[in-house]
Amino acid sequence: MDANPAPHPFDITTHEALATLYAAPSPVVLAKATDRIEGRSAAFIANSPFCVLSTIGRHGPHATPRGDAPGFVTLLDEKTLALPDRRGNNRLDALRDVLDDPRVALLFLVPGMGETLRVHGTARITTDPALRERLVMGRAKPATVLLISVTEVYMQCPRALLRAELWAGRAKPEGTPSGGELIAEHTKGAYAAETYDTVTAPHCAENLY
Secondary structure (H helix, E strand, O other): OOOOOOOOOOOOOOHHHHHOOOOOOOHHHHHOOEOOOOHHHHHHHHOOOEEEEEEEEOOEEEEEEEEOOOOOOEEEEOOEEEEEOOOOOOOOHHHHHHHHOOEEEEEEEOOOOOOEEEEEEEEEEEOOHHHHHHOOEOOEOOOOEEEEEEEEEEEEOOHHHHHHOOOOOOOOOOOOOOHHHHHHHHOOOOOOHHHHHHHHHHHHHHOOO
16 A cells, blocks of 8 residues: 555645635734733633633644633633633543643633634643632532643634524623624724624624635
8 A cells, every 4th residue: 555645636735725715814814813811801711611622642632622610711810821620531631632742722612602712822730739729619629720821812703603503692691792892902902893893793694605
């Protein structure tokens, strides 16, 4: 068997070939990332009961669901998140990955909210007693806590969740920032919240395909 088979004729194998298939992203899409969690992003995370933790290690990538009461991921400062490891199946895929490669990505969801929040960074595992006590749920302390040093934060547009009809008209929790408020914060006001909320977001909803 050929160890290096020829690519399928329809496979895309170069960045240049990929770029010919899609329009260039708008300037605001490229500028909307920030390197810290500020007020609006912090409010989004505080209202989020669920996130997906993505990791990679010697056995490949893993995407792991994490969920609890809203705000279960705690903001320690604008560059640091604390994610308690609640009771699970003890495979420890994500934690083992972090020992191999500290790079992680988080995708936060808020019920009723089309936009999601993406956070990238590096992680380490701690058994700090004070932190575990702070993150106790009932009488259950997390065995470990994942401390995430934030390197990039940005909002993802709502098209995927709108197409999935994930929330079926459910209202977002009070105090959750709008997509426009998030993008205005991330761009330091270069893109107005009202522009996104009244123009861009409706355009996304009307142009799902």
